[in-house]
Amino acid sequence: MSVVTAAADRSICSPMPVLGKDVTVPLVTGGEVTYAALDYAASAPALQRVWDDVAAYAPYYGSVHRGAGYLSQLSTDLFENSREAVAEFLGCRAGDQVIFTRSTTDSLNLLAAAVPADCQVFVYETEHHASLLPWRDARVTYLNAPRTPAQAIETLERALAGRDPYGPALVCVTGASNVTGELWPVKELAAAAHAHGARIVLDAAQLAPHHPVDIDELDVDWVAFSGHKLYAPFGSGVLAGRADWLQDAEPYLAGGGASRKVARRTDGGVDVEWHSTAARHEAGSPNVIGVYSIASACKALTEAGFDRLVAREQQLVTRVREGLAEVPQVKVLSLFGDDAPRVGVISFVVEGWNSSHFAAALSAEYGIGVRDGLFCAHPLVRTLLGSDPQDPGECGAPEAEPGERSLNAIRVSFGAGTPDEHIERFVRAVKELVSEGAQWKYRTEDGRCVPDRGTAQV
DSSP states (O other): HHHHHHHHHHHOOOOOBBBTOOOOEEOTTTTTOOOEOOOOOOOOOOOOOHHHHHHHHGOHHHHSSSSSSSHHHHHHHHHHHHHHHHHHHTOOOOOOOEEEESSSSHHHHHHHHHHTTOOOOEEEEEEEEHHSSSOOEEEEEEEOOOOSHHHHHHHHHHHHHTTTTTSSSEEHHHHHBBTOOOOOHHHHHHHHHHTTTEEEEEETTTTTSSSSSHHHHHSSEEEEEGEEEEHHHSSOOOEEESSHHHSSSSOSSSSSTTEEEEETTTTTTTTEESSSSSSGGGGSSOOOHHHEEEEEEEEHHHHHHHHHHHHHHHHHHHHHHHHHHHHHEEEEEEEOOOEEEEOOOEEEEEEEEEEHHHHHHHHHHHHOOOEEEOEEEHHHHHHHHOOTTTTOOOOBBOOTTTTTTOSOOOEOOOOTTHHHHHHHHHHHHHHHHHHOOOOOOEEETTHHHHHHHHOOOO
């Protein structure tokens, strides 16, 4: 091995320890195999470090902001220190707020509830539904899917040039597609938005687990992401960024914690003074463990070195793409082309296969967990498949029988905890299924393709 190669190898880290790495699952063909979790884009496995931190804290669990007792004070400190850790992870600016939510979807709905009443929102049809759908009380302009990063910028600039120059405006864009994994030109889009007097929110649900996100460097106004994609347990999310619209808006939820002072009026009514801090939109008893798990994940990823994590993931991306390219029947979905930079999220279809059938065979015969469907990005997947926007097909519920054409795709996704063996098994399984077919019969049950347990092997 050359000195250069050896140095390069040392810069690539090992997989980060995650929960479930040794879990075995049964195969329909007999025996068991270690489960290959390749559905990170839906929910990444929790880091072992995160789980250990939460377990160490659990005996000291207490209600935050509401108690004089030691455990309540300790939990309050942990909660607010977690806010500072997330702010540091995101490169927040002075004056930015970090608000804890339930998920990316919750974060974007919170922001949608806070935009001024006459705000015009610009969103690409390529967005995840969490970014596409919350803007129900705003004037929404849906932008067509661009086929290059440059076209994405041009499309936005043309749309913004034609807007009302005096009203508020907001652009919503993903950092990395949950369908193709392709990176979007966020910094350039932010510059275009600001040049036309608009603000921009970044959906970082798929970007933050795979790539550094710096609010100040990208010059975005808000960032939203979910804990369960950032190697933390379910039920926690973040909205971070500018405070003014959030301070001016009615609280997302009305109740304890959001209110600073409540008093009865002489006429029998109630006067409320709401907090102006992040607490304004964090009513109720917060998910302290979820918040702490996000902060723990942020620290773990930073300490592991994002440059090394990115470098290793790119090796895995290259291996998957090269392996799929060796199978002529496989078509990888892409907006920006083969050379576009991307994270560990790759969607594809297989000629002659129903996508649900293929995903079911990967699971039942190889112990590989992937996702099939429209990935809660229906307009984008239909655009990439070249189907009519009115064609049937639901996210994760294909209507075609095994072997019939479906309007869905297969998505393989991976990240910091993925072993090389899982990638190799996946590539080998794709090749075998395409060349030799499934070893078992399958049927559709409750919208899912499943092994037919009542039949013999084919």
